[in-house]
Amino acid sequence: MKVVIISGPTASGKTNTAIELAKNFGGEVVNFDSLLLYKEITIGTAKPTAFERKQIPHHMIDVTSINQPMNASDYEKAAFPVVEKLLKEKKNVYLTGGSGFYLQALLKGMYDSPTTSPEVIKRSEALYRAEGIKPFREILRAHDPGSFERYHENDHYRTRRAVEHWWANGSRFSEQRSQKEESNLSLPSHSVHGWDVFHAYLNVPKEEHIRIIEKRTDHMLASGLIEEVRALLDQGFTGLEKPLQSIGYKEALDYIFGVHKTQAECRDRIVISTRQLAKSQRTWFNRDHTKKIFHPIQDEKKIIESIGYFLNSTQPE
RNA sequence: GGAGACGUGCCCGAGUGGUCCAAGGGAACGGUUUGCAAAACCGUAAAGCCUCCGGUUCAAAUCCGGACGUCUCCU
Numbered sequence A: 001m002k003v004v005i006i007s008g009p010t011a012s013g014k015t016n017t018a019i020e021l022a023k024n025f026g027g028e029v030v031n032f033d034s035l036l037l038y039k040e041i042t043i044g045t046a047k048p049t050a051f052e053r054k055q056i057p058h059h060m061i062d063v064t065s066i067n068q069p070m071n072a073s074d075y076e077k078a079a080f081p082v083v084e085k086l087l088k089e090k091k092n093v094y095l096t097g098g099s100g101f102y103l104q105a106l107l108k109g110m111y112d113s114p115t116t117s118p119e120v121i122k123r124s125e126a127l128y129r130a131e132g133i134k135p136f137r138e139i140l141r142a143h144d145p146g147s148f149e150r151y152h153e154n155d156h157y158r159t160r161r162a163v164e165h166w167w168a169n170g171s172r173f174s175e176q177r178s179q180k181e182e183s184n185l186s187l188p189s190h191s192v193h194g195w196d197v198f199h200a201y202l203n204v205p206k207e208e209h210i211r212i213i214e215k216r217t218d219h220m221l222a223s224g225l226i227e228e229v230r231a232l233l234d235q236g237f238t239g240l241e242k243p244l245q246s247i248g249y250k251e252a253l254d255y256i257f258g259v260h261k262t263q264a265e266c267r268d269r270i271v272i273s274t275r276q277l278a279k280s281q282r283t284w285f286n287r288d289h290t291k292k293i294f295h296p297i298q299d300e301k302k303i304i305e306s307i308g309y310f311l312n313s314t315q316p317e
Numbered sequence B: 001g002g003a004g005a006c007g008u009g010c011c012c013g014a015g016u017g018g019u020c021c022a023a024g025g026g027a028a029c030g031g032u033u034u035g036c037a038a039a040a041c042c043g044u045a046a047a048g049c050c051u052c053c054g055g056u057u058c059a060a061a062u063c064c065g066g067a068c069g070u071c072u073c074c075u
Helices: A014-025 A050-055 A072-088 A100-108 A118-131 A134-143 A145-150 A156-169 A173-185 A206-222 A225-234 A249-256 A263-286 A300-312
Strands: A003-007 A028-031 A093-096 A197-202 A292-294
Touching: A003 A014, A003 A100, A003 A300, A014 A028, A014 A050, A014 A093, A014 A197, A014 A300, A028 A072, A072 A093, A072 A100, A100 A263, A118 A134, A118 A156, A134 A145, A134 A156, A145 A156, A145 A173, A156 A173, A197 A300, A206 A225, A206 A263, A225 A249, A249 A263, A292 A300
Parallel strands: A003 A093, A003 A197, A028 A093, A197 A292
Antiparallel strands: none
């Protein structure tokens, strides 16, 4: 059994393609979109509909609450057994989504670094609040020059993470990195798990894509995105939950709280953010040279053909 | 009809006589990315004869007059 990755920027037709493929060749969908994990947010995430999910089973959707955000490592721990189970059941797996970092975590695993303990986080918080980023930079300079060089002085987030790793494990974060790079390079496929993988990357030329994004944003607003957010506030969510700071939701909150004066302004902000997201997704997936690129609308037949050929081929041992 | 305010790059906007070939944002373009990733971070270029006309001054985006435009208030 095989693994087909359907990746691509937001609003590039991944859901449809995955469902079409599953209908044609059998198998189930495993999501790798970071925001589809949250059960409370639907409209702004362009989640597959109940109808679509009834046709083809989808996994890793609605698996947690916005109160309990998952990170890439949590995702990997939860999604890996799901994929393994499907493969054991002789089902093809369609890994579908746009969060490249999460996909990478699932395919290649994370560094060998335990989740930071509350004590270390407390220590880090206290130091950061008292003295800012400087002492962290100094610690890296002294103990982990690799990370010190690697991260820009304004990259507080990664700088602190590297220091926290040093405190917790007494090893250098940058060494974890190079070890990982070495071990992944020696692998036969671009997965560490020995899966037989085909990567289909869906992309639409930019001008066309912008129009799709605008249309989809209007559709989200017409379908009640603002109302969805209002309802969440009524249920006692604050809007500060991490997943509610994502595209569509933060702008809806800004509209509700009067930062955006009109719904048109809110809409324009969503479109801009979505375009920027699409750009960074393109940049991310451009690094993967094993992918095959398709136009989701024009290449429909070609996708079915190519992937059908892959699925029917025997796995090289 | 009357009174006032304003008019700076694609957009917002600072600047109120020399230090302005005009700050800062946003947008655009390119990139980084290993437990927040729809996050966070970095880099780049381009664009303004400072609405127009006239004046004061050694010197004006900045002061004065007029034109046009926008907005607010009043009758």
